[in-house]
Amino acid sequence: MAEGAGEEKKKFSIWDLPDVPVGQLPPHLELQRSRVSCNKDAPIHTESIQYSGAYASMGIDNSSRLDRFSNNFRVEVVRLNEDDMEFDMIGIDAAIANSFRRILIAELPTMAIEKVLIANNTSIIQDEVLAHRLGLVPIRVDPRLFDYLSENDQPNEKNTVVFKLHVQCKRGSPRITVKSDALKWLPNGSELVKETRNATSDSSSKPETYTYFGCSQETIPEFVKNPIIPKYPDIIIAKLGPGQEIELEAHAVKGIGKTHAKWSPVATAWYRMLPEVVLLEDIEDDLAEELKSKCPVNVFDIEDLGKGRRRATVARPRACTLCRECIRGDDWEKRVALRRVKDHFIFTIESTGALPPEVLFTEAVKILEDKCERVITELS
Amino acid sequence: MEHGFFTDNSAATFSLTDEDHTIANAVRFTLNQDPRVTFCGYSIPHPSEARVNIRVQTTGGAVFDASQYAFFGNDVLEEVELGGLDDEDEDLPAAGLDEEEFLFDQEEKF
Numbered sequence: 001m002a003e004g005a006g007e008e009k010k011k012f013s014i015w016d017l018p019d020v021p022v023g024q025l026p027p028h029l030e031l032q033r034s035r036v037s038c039n040k041d042a043p044i045h046t047e048s049i050q051y052s053g054a055y056a057s058m059g060i061d062n063s064s065r066l067d068r069f070s071n072n073f074r075v076e077v078v079r080l081n082e083d084d085m086e087f088d089m090i091g092i093d094a095a096i097a098n099s100f101r102r103i104l105i106a107e108l109p110t111m112a113i114e115k116v117l118i119a120n121n122t123s124i125i126q127d128e129v130l131a132h133r134l135g136l137v138p139i140r141v142d143p144r145l146f147d148y149l150s151e152n153d154q155p156n157e158k159n160t161v162v163f164k165l166h167v168q169c170k171r172g173s174p175r176i177t178v179k180s181d182a183l184k185w186l187p188n189g190s191e192l193v194k195e196t197r198n199a200t201s202d203s204s205s206k207p208e209t210y211t212y213f214g215c216s217q218e219t220i221p222e223f224v225k226n227p228i229i230p231k232y233p234d235i236i237i238a239k240l241g242p243g244q245e246i247e248l249e250a251h252a253v254k255g256i257g258k259t260h261a262k263w264s265p266v267a268t269a270w271y272r273m274l275p276e277v278v279l280l281e282d283i284e285d286d287l288a289e290e291l292k293s294k295c296p297v298n299v300f301d302i303e304d305l306g307k308g309r310r311r312a313t314v315a316r317p318r319a320c321t322l323c324r325e326c327i328r329g330d331d332w333e334k335r336v337a338l339r340r341v342k343d344h345f346i347f348t349i350e351s352t353g354a355l356p357p358e359v360l361f362t363e364a365v366k367i368l369e370d371k372c373e374r375v376i377t378e379l380s
Numbered sequence: 381m382e383h384g385f386f387t388d389n390s391a392a393t394f395s396l397t398d399e400d401h402t403i404a405n406a407v408r409f410t411l412n413q414d415p416r417v418t419f420c421g422y423s424i425p426h427p428s429e430a431r432v433n434i435r436v437q438t439t440g441g442a443v444f445d446a447s448q449y450a451f452f453g454n455d456v457l458e459e460v461e462l463g464g465l466d467d468e469d470e471d472l473p474a475a476g477l478d479e480e481e482f483l484f485d486q487e488e489k490f
Binding site: 051098102103107371 | 396415417
């Protein structure tokens with residue numbers, strides 16, 4: 001009771017306290033800014049704090065400038081196969097990552113069959129169903145070598161790829177399955193002859209077909225060694241019983257996924273934020289064993305401390321699927337914290353085969369650039 | 381196309397056709413990071429129509445500084461190293477633009 005008025009006032013400034021970092025956010029705010037906390041019921045702090053004056057009262061500049069971005073931004077490729085790729089993008093925000101994902105799915109051009117000219121179809125698969133199935137077959141050709149075909153253009157060797165399918169199941173033979181390797185590439189264009197009104201005149205010249213190829217596509221250097229074929233030869237297109245026949249010609253053109261999903265160059269493309277699993281207190285012995293067995297993807301490991309004591313450690317946080325098994329049950333939320341790093345994205349791209357995934361991503365970046373340029377030119 | 385630009389040059393609404401969330405969200409995020417911007421948001425008036433409205437309000441006096449966009453043409457960041465597997469040739473597209481794409485001296489007459 002003796003304190004109070006009689007006590008000498010100590011002069012101190014709160015900024016002299018050692019654990020308030022100056023020029024940096026205090027740890028709890030930094031956690032809020034850069035991590036999504038995945039609690040048992042729902043994640044919190046999911047929005048990204050992009051307003052430049054968000055921490056102005058603390059004297060911290062939340063704005064981003066190009067030089068700071070280019071210093072901090074990194075791309076690290078984790079896995080790269082012929083058809084799929086997993087890489088990390090560190091230092092960007094969800095808005096840009098989502099833009100790349102959307103462009104990969106919907107705005108990268110590919111070649112896919114669009115027009116099917118059916119000469120004969122006595123199978124039980126209806127014409128339109130057959131045409132629909134043919135459209136979905138992925139074709140192994142680089143779409144950058146072709147132009148778009150608009151309504152006023154004539155189909156020529158620069159904007160169309162022609163395939164032929166002619167299969168027949170003879171009477172007496174067993175049923176056959178028509179697979180996508182039955183599609184034969186016609187480098188010289190369409191072979192179906194158009195009916196002309198005046199059939200008497202110019203019977204000496206070449207009959208008019210549905211495409212107007214100036215030269216054979218085989219002469220284009222890229223196709224000399226790699227003929228254009230469907231990427232997967234074992235896709236079932238139709239099944240024929242005895243006596244049934246399919247004879248058709250399919251024209252493939254360039255398009256983007258926005259118009260129809262058959263022109264999407266990726267099977268899918270997705271991203272997730274890097275998981276961060278933090279043990280808030282030391283977990284030892286029995287609790288450690290329990291924790292290790294709880295996790296279905298083996299994120300945790302036991303390390304020996306000697307003298308028979310064991311401690312749990314986080315070995316593979318990247319594998320965490322956020323199933324929240326480790327925080328189920330009483331008290332576990334106090335011991336384990338599940339978080340996600342807001343600016344570290346693990347991107348996975350699975351290509352359907354027209355272009356390799358790393359080319360797909362660089363093309364997506366180019367397309368985003370083109371969009372921005374278009375906006376800038378319109379504004380100026 | 382810009383609306384509401386002439387009366388108050390610190391704020392404007394930009395209406396872009398043939399665009400959607402892909403570019404609008406990215407632009408909104410980047411603009412919000414700029415310290416001269418007080419407000420930035422976008423909206424899509426109707427989902428069936430490919431049009432997006434981006435609203436920007438600034439602190440005023442922000443001059444359109446063309447030099448910031450140098451990275452599109454000239455100072456391409458060639459030194460971005462891709463870590464990990466090194467069988468990729470990441471040649472950043474130089475966009476091939478000799479003249480500046482922000483055509484100051486040419487007015488587009490609508």
